[in-house]
Amino acid sequence: LELMPEDVATVRFAPLSGQLDFSGTLTPVRQMLLNARVAGEVTDVPVREGESVAEGAVLIRQDSRDMRARLAQAEAAVQSVQAEYENSREEVGKYRQLSQNNYFSRSDLNKASTRSEVLGSQLRANQAQVSVARKEVENALLRAPFAGTVAERMVEPGQLVLPNAALLRLVDLSELELAIQLPAVELARVQKGQQVTFRAEAFGDTDFTGTIVR
Secondary structure, eight states, rough: OOOOOOGGGOOOOOOOOOOOOOOEEEEEEEEEEEEOOEEEEEEEOOOOOOOETTOOOEEEEEEEHHHHHHHHHHHHHHHHOOOOOOOOHHHHHHHHHHTTTTSSSSHHHHHHHHHHHHHHHHHHHHHHHHHHHHHHHHHHHHHHHSEEEEEOOOOOOEEEEEOEEEEEEEEEEEEEEEEEEEEEGGGOOOOTOEEEEOGGGGGGTTTEEEEEEO
16 A cells, blocks of 8 residues: 555644634622611712722711710710729729728728729720720721722612611622533533633623633
8 A cells, every 4th residue: 555645644732722602691700799887877979880999998978976976975984984993993002001001991992992893894894885886987987898890889878778788789800700501512622721712792802811710
């Protein structure tokens, strides 16, 4: 058997490419629905749908006047009790020294110690109230938990909202996920790690690339 040169082919390894038409849905990998954390009137919504925001940017302001009043009242109570508590501790120290020299009765020392302990407990309770009141004031200001784009704005200034009411949807468009469904007969043609090129309807003929992750 004699083969002509045109009948002989050289076999070599080379990447193969092909086209597989599909449609799918693009969704942000990172997105969050932001809810109200306190009840109250919305006084300001300084962002609009489609607007990009930095991490920590103010997205919603709620009326916090009552909350600030409670915070000021709690802080004043702490200052008042703290002064009494510090004086009581000084008195206990003095009474303890005098009682050692029999200038002061043990029962009076015990009364002074008990009063100091009561004031200490009251001081800690008031400090806890300050923490709660301060947290309420902070929660009346909703900030962006990450840099992203306002995808949906569900509230307007003047509205009264309750805790857990949906206010905004924030998305990070720097990383998107394309979800597609393929016929079973085509699954053998794709595998994890492959590069794909696709187009999004909103961007016309612009090509985008991605990597199959699962």
